[in-house]
Amino acid sequence: MASTARIHRLGFDEFASLSAAALQAAGASPATIASLTRATLAAEARRKPAVGAAHLLDYLDSLRSGRLNGDPVPKQHVSRAGVITADADEGIAQLAFDQAFETPVSRS
Numbered sequence: 793m794a795s796t797a798r799i800h801r802l803g804f805d806e807f808a809s810l811s812a813a814a815l816q817a818a819g820a821s822p823a824t825i826a827s828l829t830r831a832t833l834a835a836e837a838r839r840k841p842a843v844g845a846a847h848l849l850d851y852l853d854s855l856r857s858g859r860l861n862g863d864p865v866p867k868q869h870v871s872r873a874g875v876i877t878a879d880a881d882e883g884i885a886q887l888a889f890d891q892a893f894e895t896p897v898s899r900s
Contacts, residue, residue, distance in 0.1 A: 818855035819862035827887040868892045
């Protein structure tokens with residue numbers, strides 16, 4: 793029996809748009825959407841699908857079920873030069889990292 797399955801390849805812009813819509817529907821904030829979409833696209837561009845589009849489905853499930861905070865307020869603490877501790881507020885680590893990454897840049 794022949795398969796009738798079709799493969800539709802998405803460009804990065806189309807994927808970003810669909811990803812943002814799905815994340816918004818799952819309860820993610822604009823900051824979470826931007827950070828997670830950027831990280832997912834970066835993983836796909838580096839041919840790391842295990843942490844790319846395939847993993848996005850896990851994030852959507854976690855947002856819908858409440859296991860992830862869709863609108864977190866990550867906090868950073870600079871204890872000494874070069875050391876930043878980040879608390880993701882039960883949201884995605886990518887957002888906490890993105891915000892913590894800006895801390896040393898703005899302090900220089």
